[in-house]
Amino acid sequence: MAEPPRPPGGGGAGGEGLGRSRGGLTSKLHLSADGRCRPLSLLVTGGQRADCTHFNAVLERIRVPRIGPGSPRTKPDSLAADMAYSNGPCREYLRRRGIRHIIPETTDSQTARLRTASRGGRPPCFDEDRYKKRNTVERAINRLKQSRAVATRYDKRGYVLLGTATVAALVIWLRA
Structure with a gap:
């Protein structure tokens, strides 16, 4: 029997989406969300x-179908992180993809920029x-966690957890 395909970026434990952290073997769900969570x-x-x-990888996976003909949208208008x-x-x-973004500058990068004077840029x-x-992502995660299977994360394999989260996301989209 053929082994199911592994998701890219699985990391740790043979690409199963498991990795060591303070709590033991865990997996992490990365996501992007629109303005309606x-x-x-x-x-x-x-x-x-x-x-x-x-x-x-998260931004490159964005696919929003258009109403009518045309390829799906792959670039958000703006991003807050x-x-x-x-x-x-x-x-x-x-910058390379032309996405407007609002990301605060850390204090160490501010001091490094100011240290270089005019060469540091604006x-x-x-x-x-x-x-x-930017909290729309946190609210989207909370909406995903309304699904018990996503909240408890008993799924050990990465592709099973991804499937469970995808089903929960589909339910969110269908209710919206």
């Missing part, structure tokens, strides 16, 4: 994986009103 893309990795390392994503590679990826723009909307 509906999940747009899901990715399961090992529990020890940092969020910013899978930033590109917290300081975990304020590193250079994440900002460069967003600070990234920051709109506090748009930044307040």
Whole structure:
């Protein structure tokens, strides 16, 4: 019998989405959400994986079908994220794809930019009103956790957890 395909970025324990963290073997669900707290893309990795390392993979999985003919949308209009994503590679990826973003600058990158004087460039723009909307991802996670199977995370294999979270996301989309 053939082995089921493994999701990319599974990390740890042979690509099963398991990884060591303080709580033992765990898995982590990375996602993006729209303004109405509906999940747009899901990715399961090992529990020890940092969020910013899978930033590109989560954004590249976004597929929003258009009403009528045409290929699905793959690029969001804008993005709000917290300081975990304020590193250079994440900002460069967003600039390259032409995605407007609101990510606060960390204090160490501020001091490094100011230390280089005029060569440091101008600070990234920051709109506090748009930044307040970054909690839509947290609210989307809470909506996913209304499904008991996602909240308890008894599924040990990454592709099973991804399937369970996908079904919960479909329910959210159908209710919206």
